[in-house]
Amino acid sequence: MLLAVVVMAGVLVYVWMDPAQQSRVPPVAAGFGFAVVMCLLTFWPGLDAPLMRRIIVGLSSVWLLVNVLSLITTHRPVTSGLLLHLVMLGLLAFAWLPYGWAVGVVVVGYGALCMGALFSAAPDVTGLLLVGLALVMTWYLSRYGDSVQFEQRRNAQLVHLASTDPLTGLCNRRAGMEKLEALSVVWRAQPRCLSVLMLDLDHFKRINDSVGHGRGDEVLVAVARVLDRHVQRGDVLARWGGEEFLIVLAGVDAAGARETALRMLQEVRALKCLECPPLSASGGLAQLSEAGSVAVLLRLADERLYAAKEAGRDRLVG
Template sequence: MGVIWRNICQLSDHFRDKLSTSFGLLFMGWSILVIFIIGYSLYEKYDGIRESMTHDFYLTFSLYPDELYHTRGLLTQNLFWMAQTISFMLEHNNHKQLDSELKRLWDASRRNYQLAGDIYFLRRDGQVVGYQQQSSGYTMTHQLPVAVLAYLKKHPQLSTAESLASSALPNYTFLSTPVLNAGGQLLGWLFNTFTIEQVNQSYEFPSHSSVLNQSIVLTPFGIRRGENSDQTLLALKLGWPDLSTTSAYVERLKALTSLKNQSIQLMSGQLLVAWFQFDQHSDPAVVYISLASILKQMNDWIIGMGLMLIFLVGMGGLLIRQYVDGRKRNMQLIVSQKLQKAAFDSNIVMIVVDANGVVQQINQFCLDKIDRREYQVLGRSLDRFVELRPRVKPLLDSARAQNGWLGQVKVTFGDKTTYLKLSITVIRSMHQDHLFVFSGVDILEQHIQTTRLAHQANTDVLTKLYNRNYFNEQLKRDLNRSERYQHPLTLILVDLDYFKQVNDKYGHVIGDKILVEVANLLQLRLRSSDILARWGGEEFVILLPETRLAEAHKLAQQIQQSFVQHAFTENIRCSCSMGVVDWEQGSSADELFQRADDMLYEAKAAGRNTICCWPR
């Protein structure tokens, strides 16, 4: 059991250490959380920029991905960061940085996603911030391409998206730009699929005919062919249509292009991927991406993080509580150990001995008393250094039997003797012998005081003899003993004769002196086992244990004689009368006294200086 207990203790220590480690981990966790919060605050700081981006920017892509499905997710992310960067750059109006950042992003996108085609960065007011042409590699401009500028110059009604929107597409912002190369392939596919009439009839583009002759135009209302169509592709900007508008547009395209069975998907309600397969060699696509959708996803992500945060805070709180509880327990343990040490090292005698009385621990207070060092005492018998009354062995036996001991002991440390109020606590242990903790408070002063008080309570102030109280107690005790062992016991009542006259003649001071002399005179005649007391006034009483009447009578005669021979102070002569009684088996103390009194009365009546005995 002891081993198991020790193991449990070690385990709990181990867990305490682990809790410290947990706290470290928790601290790391919190640090990460703080970093996240700071990051999020910064993010929030640029929320305005993001908002402006949401409302002001649209990205239109014309590209030819090999694996559209695969790249869609990555592209979404990439577009978001591209747009954010642009927004940030514009905010700071630093076109040089914007150029280099866009070039870097474009290169990365093309490398990662094998993009082809053209990218345009547009603002709602129709301004082209920048564009890239796949055919000529990355090109950055803050102006529209030359061909676009020429076209817009020729047709002022198309110079801004705003004018276009107000005239033809009131609900949409619109921008068209001629694009080389790939457009030709798309055009070829369209003409292989539809007749020119079909394309032209379905197209209601409010534009110059020469433009129409040279272009393929995609609008929410249809597709129309231009003459130089092998050179042209118009990228389409739809404004910011809602899902139903977009869906309607897609359906219209599908109807027009007979692609009813082809994959044209609406993603997340606002992410449209329209896939046009137009020849054997490549898969062109128009990808329209809503940044609002991306930001919505972003919001979901923030909610997720919020939930995670709540979870982490909960877990953190739990761990902190565990840690704090552990610390509290530790502190309590330390405090209690300190208290124990303080108690052990206090100014009382503290000794721990084993069952054989061998010292296991001893405090400095005690070491100072016996004038020894700790190493001289530990492992040795307590008897060698301290003399106890009662002795150590019986004390231990008694403590073991009664599960503790409390009492007063006389103790001698070296050459000094004192009294201790001693408490012995027994410590029982599963895997060890009993230990006995001696804690003793020095009560020498108290002992002296008590003894003095007891003495005063039993002593006559004038004569220093025992008083009536003490005598009565002794009489009771001796009567019992005589009763039990059938031992003889006699009592003598002594009364001074005519003492009133002495007082009257010489005064009370002299009378007192005579009383003291009488006390001494009586004491001289007695054995140590006899008890002499002042019964009151000028009356004395003598108890004679183990004494028969004849012997008591003899003693009374000697006393009488000593009075006759003694000259008291002022040469005063005094005599006394005495009643001597033998104790009769079975009679009480009162009966004994009554008889003694009777005898004394008879002695007085007989003329004083007389001894009367009972039985006669």
């Protein structure tokens, strides 16, 4: 509505300053006043939004019919402003009214304008045909655009579900693997700046057995949040399976990756969960520079994870 006020103000200034357009000043001024009224309605405090929209469409329809009546009685030309008015009315109707009502408003408005053009000294048939095409396109988009958007949203949701671990909200194994492969290509020229950490919670089965799987799930969620605090943009954090997590650290050297991994283990150790035994985790760390492929990189990290387990758990190897 603010845009309509600005446009009408510009048109009013233009016709006011042009001596040849003085006869158009009164109707343009009335149109400007009408746009101001509609704009004020949108800011009316406490006015119900659906009611406000119906009022605006109704007033726009009445104003169009008044202009058509003027067209019939004065035989003035069909102006671009009148054609634009009908297009805007169609947009508002299809956006704000029930489908049946919107079609009715547009059909009546277009029919009235075509009838008025029969009495006009310059009917602008080309403009009327283009407006008709624009209204048909508006109808089509309003009718079927929602279906397209719904399918797009549903596909996006399916992609999200297919790549997300439902418990922790992290990437699942498949998505984590895809992101690791993509990062390995990005950092191929600097393999020392890409590290993989395989992290596994120690004695997690004891938690499930002692306090139940529900509490075990709470522990996994808490650990996921702790780990997430240490990953940066461009890193990857995925639930690899069960109580095992994959962390891909990009853009840091081996020393930086090891420091981050140790902080993660320390924060897991500091977690306190009601009725749960003390928590700890073991980790295996490997760099892309040590491996010729992603498969070898994962195998190295996994072997070092099991070496940490064999060495007594609650430690990092790599």
